[in-house]
Amino acid sequence: MKNGLEDAVAAETQLSDVDGEAGRLIIRGVSLDHLVADGTYEGVAALLLDGLMERSFDEAELRGWLAKARTKVFVHIEATDDALLALPPVDAMRALIARLPDGEDLDIALGLMAAPAVFLPAVLRLQRGQEPIAPDAALPQAADILRMLTGKLPSKEQVSALDTYLVTISDHGLNASTFASRVIASTQAGLTSSVLAALSALKGPLHGGAPGPVLDMLDAVGTAENAGRWLGDALDRGERLMGFGHRIYRVRDPRADALKGALKPLLASGQVDSARGALAEAVEAAALAILKARKPDRPLDVNVEFYTALLLEALGFPRQAFTGVFAIGRTVGWLAHAREQALDGRLIRPRSVYIGPSPAAA
Structure with missing residues (x-):
């Protein structure tokens, strides 16, 4: 046994390959440097989810569906109260995501990709005493996140920078939060449960807090x-x-x-x-x-x-919100791994080795 499961192989995946010796990250057969050249959040999301949902789609279709999903999930902002807004931003965001329905279909996945993008800017504004800004279905995801955060249309350089960030952190092998997502998915609990488990792992300072x-x-x-x-x-x-x-x-x-x-x-x-x-x-x-x-x-x-x-x-995000912004980009990776596990994997059930005392003799 290796403490921390160092070098243990727990899954086969087609989603990402992290080569630590060469310093290379490949997502669905595309190297990171090629992905970020002209990549968008919707583009990498379509790449990661390709073949894992009940119907196929391309980047343009996904952009339109995500825009509608952002508008749909915005209604949950009405559930915010003083107790929720007293929480750290990532915890408030998690509480709002927990209001979403659970399941395995594409509509559930779209809602989960849209939710952190909508909830985090709204929570940050409410915590500053400002009104939340409703999504704009005419904008792509990165541009709309920045508009909902600041109330202003972002520059093209700002949109490109956020898109690069969301693409860069969309998936990264079997890290702690992704493993948590796959464990929950292996029980057939649903995509919302998988994302909530992954987000709970991410907020730990040893994973997403640096x-x-x-x-x-x-x-x-x-x-x-x-x-x-x-x-x-x-x-x-x-x-x-x-x-x-x-x-x-x-x-x-x-x-x-x-x-x-x-x-x-x-x-x-x-x-x-x-x-x-x-x-x-x-x-x-x-x-x-x-x-x-x-x-x-x-x-x-x-x-x-x-x-x-x-x-x-x-880009205007306060440092206490950085983990939440990471979750905006990584949610699609969690979803892809959860679907891959649900479609091809088994219930994850590793063994433990008992090292406690032996029972006393009668």
Whole structure:
């Protein structure tokens, strides 16, 4: 037995392949760099769900269906009350998703893909004392999320950046939340139950909670000139450098490069504070140098969380909502894995090894 099921194979999948040695992510036979070149949320969703639902569809059809689904789920915002709004955003979002019907058909899946995209911006606005904004069925998902968050039509650079993020984190092998989704799906509980289980796993700080602390680290560093000294002191205190290292990747996380690339048009157009960008570059360079010097036997490089934090901050999301934004993109991966498990898998029932006391002799 390996604690944490390290290297245990628990499923066969056609959905994604994470090659930690080569630093490569493949989704349904397409490499990440090709997916993000001109990809949209609807495009990767259609790719992931292809052949797993009761009828086939393409990206354009899915865009229209998702727009209608966003409008449909918006009515559940009426269920928000003071107790719900006192919760962290991801918990409030989860409570609203739990109101959706359960089942296995495409309409259920569409509602689940639309729900976090609608519920998170609405919860954030209500927590700020603002009125929620209803979805616009004429817009694609990424553009509508940003409009519902800010009340303004986003720029093309902002839409492209969010689309890149949603594509980049749509699926990533058998991580903790995806495994939770497959376990629930194997019981035939339904897609809503699978997504709720996955979301509950995601909110744990060891899985989905690191992007926010990246910004805390940048705030603490303060200036580019202070980066090397602050990072060295943090390591001396035994602290982890947020946004560096990954359990799977032995080289640079390919998603980090995709998100760094998505930030460049925002920086070039002045939609991201140039000082913030320069600070991030300085922290990245200083961290890689000091980690290489101090931990030469451990492959520690930039992971997806470092540039996730900068990108989501630039798009106007508060750091306490980052886990919820991740769920917007990853829900389609959870759904695809749940359907794959329900169609081809068995009830997941691993064994445990008893290490307790033996019964006392009579």
